[in-house]
Amino acid sequence: MKVRRFTARRLVIELILFLLVLVVAIPFYMIVIDSFKNQREAAQFGLGFPTVVQISNYVDVLQSGGILVGYMNSVIVAGFSLALVSMCAALAAFSIQRNGTRLTNAIYYIFVVGLVIPVAIVPTIRLMMSLHVHNTYVGMILFYSAVLLPFAVFLLTGYLKTLPRELDESAGLDGCRPIHVFWAIILPLMQPALVTACLLTIMTIWNDFLGPFYLLSDSSKWTVTVTVFAYIGKFNTNWGSVFADITIVILPILILYFLLQRYIVEGMTAGALKG
Amino acid sequence: MRRSFIRYPLVFIAPAFVIYLVFFIVPNIAGMYYSFTDLSTYSDKVTFIGFDNFARLIREGFLVTAIRNTFIYAVCVTVFVNILGMSLALLLNEAPVLGNVYRTAFFTPYVIAPLIVGYLFTAIYQPEVGILNRALRSVGMGALAADWLNDPQIALFSIIMTELWRSSGFAMVIYLAGLKTIPRDLLDQASVDGAGYMTRFRRITFPLLAPSFTVTVLLMLINSLKVFETVLVLTNGGPGWVTEVFNTFIYRNFARGNWGYATSASLTLSIVIAVVAVVFLRLLRRREVEV
Structure with missing residues (x-):
């Protein structure tokens, strides 16, 4: 050396x-x-x-109230979206990658389109109104799931390529139900990629502004980043409290990043380079 | 070998596909229809008005301004983020003493919400006491100090700098992953054969970084065409319209209640992004095959 x-x-x-x-x-x-x-x-x-x-x-920021509601809303929306996205994406990626037929490849590319094209805001609002989920947690969770599924499917499909098919048969489960193979063998092996997908889901929802800014007219449902916008719009003359507000909002993301950066950084690069 | 009897039911795809279809694909297709209507918050009636929205986009001139600014922004950000990201990766590849600390630090701005980065730079760009102008004055470059966000000549440039601060670390980690795939032997051998650093970079490192280059260029282009929060917070499209981009224009018309009109601008943006993505993917992939 x-x-x-x-x-x-x-x-x-x-x-x-x-x-x-x-x-x-x-x-x-x-x-x-x-x-x-x-x-x-x-x-x-x-x-x-x-x-x-x-x-x-800090006392002022906390007393103004918005930020605590924002924290709670972000946790609720991120938590449910996380569960929905990771389960649905893992199942879909499993079937897409293992089948590898023309049909499943086509479906895969339809998902990839969602990585590129921006969200259609006005029609999404109209859709949510007609489904009666406008200004509700359910609406936001479904919105984020739809937006984040393409990346999760993309990431997990790429990761499944590294898990050989022989594994599916390894437990001598021939003839047993496919859902069991998925649950008992594949899901545990996908854990590293799932952790990455979950972390990126949490971070995207925590940081997102455009979605809730357009889709939520009810301030009691605002996620944390929108509360920053609202707070600074109201108290922009005091930079001390603006910075206090910002500190409270970025702290959890920074902690998450410093503790789990291996998953976040490697996941982002692996996902990006496989495309 | 025994034949596998395991089936992979297509129904596993259904939950993900249904959610994605209903809440992403359907709104996008509906958007194509709304673009040709006078949908607004003022009346419940929706009338089909053909290409009127698009004609108005061109007639009012805002579309041209927004396209020009968005493209200047996207091209500058893509070029400089790649240069900075690659430089950082090459520096870190020299195994500096605090390599991991540096890597962690450079990526940090990318995990913060763009909205918050916007507020942060509003403070940094403050003309009298902002730390950028104070830093310039303290190192004797006071002549460069400027009113970063209110001077029409440089406002767009200031927004671009903000994005460089935020995204260079992201490009860096992709290039670092690319550098890891380059065999050490190859570089050592070239070095033994008398190739200097620049020759090795030009002949070996850079061509072998082609996949990282493709990914970073493509992602940066797509993301910067969608820029919104930083512009909204830093200049809100001003002064005048010199920093107006697609998404601030869409927001302005959305807020005024002109939903059909806003949707037609939004559809235009989607088409621009799709075209750019396809064209660049083709161009860059071809380059990868050749090297």
């Missing part, structure tokens, strides 16, 4: 990378540090410590 040499070239690379990391890190640092400042100080966007550390911004 080569010994790592500390040449001038290495030093330059380390230095460039360090400076670039600052470009990413400083804005995040600014959000957090300024969220503890009073209105006048926060508006200066300074990077120094607050003269008086105060948590009143």
Whole structure:
């Protein structure tokens, strides 16, 4: 093995990378540090410590109420969508990949279209109204499931190619019901890809703005990102509380990312490169 | 070998397909119809009006503005995100001391909601005390300090920079995955044969990164044609209309109640995206086969 040499070239690379990391890190640092400042100080966007550390911004944000409702709505919608998307997509991917006929390939490509084409907003609202699911959790869960299924099907179909067919027969289950093969053998083996699909579902729903912004006129159903928009629209004069609001909203996503980044990053790249 | 008796019932596809069909495909097809109607929030009656919406899109000139801005944005973002992402991946491929920390950090902006990134940059671009102008002044480049979002000359450029900050890390991880597939021996052998870094990059690394290149270009193009939140928050299409993109235009007309008209703009966007996706996939895939 080569010994790592500390040449001038290495030093330059380390230095460039360090400076670039600052470009990413400083804005995040600014959000957090300024969220503890009073209105006048926060508006200066300074990077120094607050003269008086105060948590009143957080108290204000929580008292305004919207964010807690938003948290709850996001958890409900993401939770149910997650279950629906992962189960439906796993079943569909199993049949699509194992059959591999002209029909199932055609279905696969119909799903792929959904990766590219944007959502049709106005017709979706009309559809939800006529099905009486407009402004309801059920409506949002079905909407997100439809939007996120293409990626999940795509990811899981790609992953199933790495699981040989012989596995399906491995337990000597010849003649036994297909659902049993799926449940007992395939589903457990798909776990890594399923975790990725679930994480991406949660993150997409948590971060999405366009969907609930258009589809939900009832503010009591707003997901968390829409509450940020509403809050800042109302209190945009106080950057301290704006940053406090933002901190509360990005915290769970950052924790999820730092803990499970292996699944998130590898899932995104594997999914992307297999296409 | 024994023959398999396991069947894979098509009915397994049904739940996923039905949800997708009803809540994604059907609205998209209905959108084609609504595009040719005067659907609005003002009246319950929906009248078929032929190509009137599309004629109006062209006549009012907003479509041309939106298409131009969206394309400038998409092309610049795609080009620079790829350059930055590939550069970051190549730097990280040199096995720096804190490699994993760097990788984690560069990807972080991509997991945050674009809406929030928009608010963050509203603060960063603030002309008097925003950290961008202060940083420029403190390193003696005060002449470059600008009113990033209100100067019509550079507002679109500022939105593009925001997206570079957000998405470069995403391109980086795709290129890193691509770099892992390049055999070390190949590069070592070329090195023994006297090929310098640039030659190795041009002859080996870059051609072998073709699949990553295809994916990143395609994803960035498709996603940036759909740009909405950052523009809405940073400039809302202004000053004037210099940063108006497809989705802000659609939103403006949606909010005014002109649903048929908004849908026709939305359909136009879908067609543009579909055409761009198909054309680029063909072009880039052909390049992959050749190398």
